[in-house]
Amino acid sequence: MGRLSLVFLLAFLQATECAVILEKDALGSESCKDFGLAFERMFAIPGESPLLECPLQIRHLFNPAETLYNVTWYDERNGSEITDGQPSVSLTGTSLWFLNVSLQHQGTYTCVVRTQSRCYRQAAVLVVSEMTAGTCERPQRGMQRISARVNDVLSCPLRRYLRSVDHPSIQWYKNCEPLQDDDKFSPNKDILNIRNVHLDDAGLYTCKMTFSLGGVAGEMAESIECTVHDEYLENPRVIEPVHEIIKVERGSSFRKDCVVVVPGKGIPTVEVLWKVLIESEEDFISKNTSLRIHQKAMNESRQEEGFILVRTLSVSDVSEEDFYLNFTCMALSSRGNPTGQFSLVPEGPNLFLLLGLLLGSVALLFVIGVLLCTIFKVELALWVRTLFPFLYKTTDGDGKQYDAYIAYPRVLDGSSEKAEVFAMNTLPQVLEGRYGYKLFILGRDGQPGEAVVDVVQDALSRCRRLLLLYTASSLCSPEALEWAEQQTGLYRALVENSMSIVLLELEEIREPGRLPHSVRLLKDKQGALQAWKRRKRWMCWDRKLEDRSTSLHPSAGFWREVRYHLPVRGKAKERNWFSF
Structure with missing residues (x-):
């Protein structure tokens, strides 16, 4: 008896277990991943034909084009499977269609999707309500x-x-x-x-x-x-960037703001994101700030006219692969998705900078050249004359016999002794002996017994320059003034400026007003070569050389200035440009 009871007990437990398994198989819950109850409801009134779609997003679970699957609907009120043979119900693809819905159809229905290895389920709710008598308003509504x-x-x-x-x-x-x-x-x-x-x-x-x-x-x-x-927001507008091309250096860091303006009042529901187009595919840029290229958190500020949204794109190290890509900023909203973009290009040579440096260099060279020409005008002129004598016309054939006429006051009280020594000894030694100039010195080159006035007049006509030597005592006395006026040719040259005159000042003139009027005017106009003056151009001036230089033995600079004012002894021949 006990053994027979045990057999019946085991048979009962096995039958119960099979019933439970069959029920689980009917609801498709034996190994299904349950997504719960769908948020959206389907509302209907009796007599309509609502369509209840499977709430599972199949394309997000697997690839429906490559995976075999089937869809089964269950009525959770009794756990039974819904088939096409039931009245007023039709299965179309993944949807459950009620042809003529009634209050009895209200309830929860479960959609089960099975593949060969997986199972998914989610429930949807159908709400069926009667309309209020005498009105067309539906009992359920959205907002x-x-x-x-x-x-x-x-x-x-x-x-x-x-x-x-x-x-x-x-x-x-x-x-x-x-x-x-x-x-x-x-x-x-x-x-x-x-x-x-x-x-x-x-x-x-x-x-x-x-x-x-x-x-x-x-x-x-x-x-x-x-x-x-009454609060409203207009369409968002991307202010920056706007189709820009930006030059950057390789290896440098780079930041670019996307600025979006949302005019109006209210709460903006706008998301600003950066994306990049790479080989015809758009990828959103990561918000991970540890990456080389990332986008920072969006900054939102309220203005009187609306809202300004800013999201920054950051590139910590610009590389070659970043160039010529389209970086796009997009403002995502229900009122539109405006965009703005920019591209990075490698920074080439700055033409404006190069042009500025070139012009600056030219200007600097010009200023330096002007300064050098001003300071070393005499030296440069003599250097050109020495190296390129063919650039200058020869003095041969100009009807002149002498390069310079040497004039100095000759009075009886000895005040012109220094000028006479300089004229008779120093000038010939340097200008004639060293540089080969021809000088006419009154008292040395005139014929004995000739009248002084006639000698001066004739000699001046045969000379190319007039060198007037004077000291503080020799030309500032009444006797010197009388001497100058007695020599008609000399006086005429001084007053009428009929030939080039060079003043050689052997001593410092502390009272310029005592000079003859004609000499004073000439000195004010063109200056005088001062044999007594020492020019300290360099810091390393040697005082020993300064002590050795006197008015009778001037410095080399004084002689260069004298040669600069004397005629150029060129070698170029005059050409007849009209002859063949």
Whole structure:
């Protein structure tokens, strides 16, 4: 007896376990990944044909084009599988269609998707309610809000079913009155455009979709409770960047701000992101700040006119692969997705900088050249004369016999002794003995017994320059003035400036007013060569050389100036440009 009871007990437990397994198999819960209850509800009233889509996003679970799968629907009220043979119910693809819904169909339905190795499930809710007698308002409705004083839109909740049915057509209603395309409303399938929204545009809107499925017609509808708020935001605008090309150096760091302006009032629901186009594929740039290229957190600030959103793109080390890529900033919003972009190019030579350096160098060289020519004018002129004598005309054939006439005051009281020594000894030794000039010195080159006036007149006519030597005592006395006036030719040369005159000042003149009027005017006009003056051009001036130099033995600089003012002894021949 006990043994027989044990057999019946084991048989009962096995039968119970099989029933449980069958029930689990019926609900598809034996090894399925459960995604719970879907957030969205399907609302219907008796007589409509609602379509309950499988809430599972299959394309995110696996690749439906490469993986075999099947979809099964279960009624959670009794755990039974729904088949095509049941009345008023049809299975179309992944959807469960109620042909003529009634209050008895309200409930939760589970969609199970199976592959060869995996199983997924998620539940959806169908709500069926009677309409209130004597009104066209549906018992359930969604909520949407639009902004005043701008153009705004309402979205039909049935838009998610457009791809699941054939020949869909949507009709919009406001407070049970059908809406047509006019200046105020513009229905566009699942979107209702409302122009220049006013506060009185609030109310109850309904979108009704008629369709066919498998040759059977059906309809379903959803209602929207629309409210209007006076705070509004306009379309976002990307201010920076705007199709820019930026030059950067390889290896340098780089930062670029994306600046988006959202005019108006309210709460902006705009996301600013950076992306880059690489080989025809767009990739969003990472927000990981440890990467070489990343985007920082978005900064939002409120202004009087609206909002300014800024997100910074940072490149810590610009490399070769960054050049010529399109970095794009995108403002994501329900009112549009404006973009702005820029590209990086390697920084080449700065032409303006090079031009500036070139012009600066030319200007510097010009200034240096002017200074050198000013300071070393005499030395440069003598150097050119020595190296390039063919650049100058020869003095042969100009009708002159002497290069210079040497004049100095000759008075009886001995005041011109220094000038006479310089004229008779020093000048001939240097200018004639060393440099080969021809000088006419009165008292040395004149014929004995000739009148002084006649000698001076004739000699001046045969000389190319007049060198007037004087000291502080020799030319500042009444006797010297009388001497100069007695020599008619000399006086005429001084007063009329009929030939080139060089003044050689052997002593410092402390009272210039005592000089003859003609000499004073000439000195004021062209200056005088001062044999007594020492020019200290360099810091390493040797005082021993200064002590050795006297007015009778001037410095080398004085002699260079004298040679500079004397005629150029060129070798170039005059050419007759009209002869062949």
